[in-house]
Amino acid sequence: MFHLILTVCLAGSSEDCAPILLPQAEAGTRAECEARAGRIAESWLKGRSGLVGAGSECLPTGELTALPLQQVAPGVHVYIGDPVQMEESADGRIANLGVVIGEASVAVIDTGVSRAQGQELFAAIRRLTDLPVSHVILTHMHPDHALGTSVFKEAGAEILGHAAMPMALDIRARGYLDSITRLYPPAEVIGTEITLPDRTVADRDSIDLGGRSLSLRAEGTAHTDNDLTVFDEATATLFTGDLVFRELAPVIDGSLTGWLQWLEVAPRPVPQVIVPGHGAVTDSWAEAIGPQTEFLTALRDATREAIAAGAPMSDAVPQVTKSLQDMEDTWNSFPETAARDATAAYKELEWE
Template identity: 25%
Template sequence: MRLVVCSLFAASFVAHADRLPQQAVDTAEIPEIVISAADADSKPLPYYRIAPDVYFLYANIAEVDGKNRGFNGNAGFVVTDEGVVVIDSLGTPKLGRRLIATVRKVTDKPIRYLILTHNHPDHSYGAVAFRQLPGIKIVGHVGTLEYLGSDNLPASVAFRRRILAADMKGFKGVEPDILVGGEIYSHYDFTLGGKTFAVYNADHHHSFGDLVVHQAEDRILWISDLAFNNRSTFMGDGHSGAALEAIDWLRRTFPDTRLMIPGHGSAQTPPFPMVEKTYSYIKRLRDEMRAAVEAGQDLESAVRLSDFADWHATPLYHENHKKNANFIYREMEQEVYFGK
């Protein structure tokens, strides 16, 4: 695969005080893109061509708010001779419609597949916009069905409707047409326009169920939230032990990968430092919380005392670290007292 030096296809879209990095691969630059509720659904979002036929929407690094309006998780799409494959749908129905408009800016070929890497809002709440497209197949993890029936969904939707009422108009949970599950690390494959897409069941390391997408011919790996770049990780669903196991699997299974595209932050080329950084953070926090449990330290004290000073400058560390410590402490209680 011939990698393309990232080029920005968004100059005409800069209507606010947006800050758009000149490239979206191997960069520490973080975009600051203001999303307006008044923007038309037909207005494309900023995007980058990061490889032949591969386009990437590099989103804000932030919690959802009225400035980014849910554009705080990455998405992308691949154009083939027979149609388009979209990976993730962004965080609101309105953003989903604008993602479709972004595809239309590049090509008039039909969108044949939408792959939802997991059920978190920033990646999946735009899916209802795609459901209206003729002939589309939506691919998701079997755990999506559990999420759609859980208390998490109405609570999350209510929160987003409070701060993004117009953007969330028309939201509905979307059941995938194709469910990927079964044995961990098994995969569902399809070919479109001479390109093969292998969609792997990567367990529930981050959510109710997580997928990794491999483009074999292009040696590109869409890893979603298995590793984070340009920001700290979030452990609030899933399982931290499964995350470490999935990263080990990733390293073993795809040694010839040329480009990794995460769910947050810029894409990376080898040696993929975001993978090691995410792994080391999770392992370090697991070790710390296990030691606290084994020493009889209570949850409140363990979380209060947990502090990784070398992470202080990393975006969203201060918002996420205590939550991560709380979540992993409870996991360690289960492992110490009841085993895996």
Template identity: 40%
Template sequence: MMLPIRHTLMLLGTLISFTTSAETPNLTFSEVAPGVYCHQGEIADLFTTQTDPVANMTFIVGNDAVAVIDTGASQRTGEALLKGIRRITKLPITHVITTHVHPDHHFGNQAFIEEDPQFVAHTRYPGDFAAKVGYYMERLNSPWFTGTKPVAPTQLVETETVIDLGDRPLVLTAHDRAHTRHDLTVFDEKTGTLITGDLLFIDHTPTLDGSLIGWLNVTKQLEAMPYKRVIPGHGAVQTGPDAFKKQTRYLSSLAQEVRAAIQKNIDINTASETVLTSQSSEWKLFELFHPRNVIQAYKELEWE
């Protein structure tokens, strides 16, 4: 599905011109599989950090073209990503793929407009993008984000589609409500590399913005795929069959304990302070994100 206007910029408020290219940082990329390059972001809260990226960014090089998956949270980070790509290849960048609407994953898209790619996202992405982008822009107010302008998608994935970079098919799958309402994964068939976006967190506390039960169901689908490695939205690249094991234990335990709190008539605010605190030492940013997860899960599960 194509939107009628390509590369539409939603300019929100008065935005100062972007910094000069000399201020663009250098980012390092690891070749985690042949032709698959990843930069691992810092595990930090985007709205309090003074820099970026805090999410993982990936690009895949085929014989004819390049696809980028998630571009960071600012034009500055996007510029650094583009510079990193150009150190490795001069092939055209034909697709910039956004795994979901959270700003740490797509506000770097602006840096790729002159490359003239398709900006690809889940079919439900535009509605949430329009609803949330103003709030995100208001909160991203450190100098690092000066000049950043969000970019609307130009190609939407409703169920599944395949793009070919030249002997390099990538399977793009639009998932049911899980981490968000619009999670999109990318599977590189050639190397067995699965890029999940925030359907998988490593070390960083998972953040629930969609459906807890849906997330557990989608995780089962991902675990059944013939992947050799998984690039999560946050944290280190995973290999082997247990990539999702720790996160699944957290989400399953969250569901179990929230249901128990509801049955005991424990109110939602008390539950957010008491449910599953036993896992606090296993995850980073736990105190920031876990109470929100409890509240989100409570609202979902109280109507079962």
């Protein structure tokens, strides 16, 4: 299979350029790909006034830059991100991403931090199968999970997310794009756009990939107010998104108490493989959530103690952060995250 790669540069700069994979031109031969190239490239550039084209070529699948995927169950493949915060990463590729291959089509669970990463995920899928990517499931709105979506939308995939996700992502869109532009070089972020879900899940839903079903569940406010989990029934693989952190210190952007309540109830059916939002895949639910539950419980208890003692937030946050220092060796990116979480916990728990 051949794929159209359009070189795109920032307007006014011939040095700040990036390859843009345009899946609409995908073809069985180079000649077919090249015949479609001009029209598709022109259409993609139209309306993107800050970008200019600088040539194109059609490449076979084997020559595309692809993310490394590992198979964690039959037909289930995962990209394991670097478990650090985005500010500590050279390219923002910190989240775990999933691919589930059915008999008729493919589903993607989270798409990464940029169009560049989404394209490399698409290329990795093409090295596994020529089946269409029919669905993208976004586990929540955070940029490390959701900003690589546009390439899959262009490939014809339906985008799914929690019912609260469109508003949550739309509100933060400008800030997310500004953040990655500030943190990473142009080659990593050129072409990155916000893509909102086509369909949302308010409770439960399922998708059929042909001989394989994925169950989607909208969770209550926990890590965020738009967390969605995905369960592959064929292999009992659970994609938790950032409801489960491993190695990277957990971040509260929703509700501490809601998150702890979610952790209290083991999923049914019992998953045989757990793919967290960050960190290593495991086959043990207790192993997956144990350190995170300990951290969040200690955070809650220390924050309540500070509030009960009448400490204002300016005093309570450093007190609570200090009380958690014994856990620092368990987590990457701990000091800054613990302070942020202590602030979020105080704001929530002072109103109990």
